[in-house]
Amino acid sequence: MPELPEVETVARGLQKSVAGRRIVSVTLTKTDFMDDPAAIERELPGALIERVERFGKFMLLRLASQDDPVGMDRALLVHLGMTGNLAPHFADQPFVKHNHVTFTLDDGRELRFIDPRRFGRMAYLAGENLATELRRFGAEPLLVEKEEFSRRIRGSAARIKSLLLDQRVLRGVGNIYADESLWTAKIHPARSGSSLKPNEAEALRKALQKILRQAIEKRGSSISDFVDGNGSAGEYQRYHKVYGRDGQKCFRCAAKVKWMVVAGRSTHFCPVCQRAPRKAMQTKRKAKPKRRVATSKR
DNA sequence: CTCGATCCCTGGACGC
């Protein structure tokens, strides 16, 4: 499931493999995950992929074209959703199921977008439309500084887990790295942002940044089927402290890692290291102790 | 503003 480190891994791979290539033609199969398929068909052929960067959980393929020497900002936004994959293929490689988009490149290779669940998103945006879209998102987790982080987190009564996942607050954090950073900072996921002491907020920021950097170094976490452009899996899932470890011993205190739903998301935490908030905030334990799927092969 | 519920979508795990 691509979150910031996984998207960063894919973006770096694409920067190496396809930046500098020109798109010759576009073939769309399924388009229901696109904002405006016609714009993609119209604008992408002939465009040069200047560079590939990550923006939150999005990849931005920065584009240029000959007839636009002024250099208006133009980009293809790609969100990988849960199961999306964007990678170059040789033209003679057989198409797999769920190949929805094919960009033929000027060196004969094909940049293919494959996404079984189609939770991804693809959009061509330029100029002010692009700027407006990007402004919807919050701070970059790896760059956000102490004061801004504190303001964004401590300024809200929402639960901390929910704030970490809110792309308008921080762009790029998903379920795995939210749980991991809260464990590291010893903060209960159901606490409200405004209940965090300044030193707790700072501990969380530090934990989040450290974990994201380490995860990028390990090329992300491969839980289900995440692979980068070379088809290689990430390694960071081996370093998870709580995610997917419910029922197992906490690495700090040996208590059993718990699982609960917070802010509508599957949440893993240590009930001893991460003290529960006073009262009210506690999600009523629900009667439904759902079947936990043994996540992944480790 | 924040919340939960619901939908989107497919494949894989599980129960029978």
Place this chain on the structure above:
DNA sequence: TGCGTCCAGGGATCGA
């Protein structure tokens, strides 16, 4: 083995 059901999860949307 085969079929039905139940999730996984990010994000949009809606109503409370």
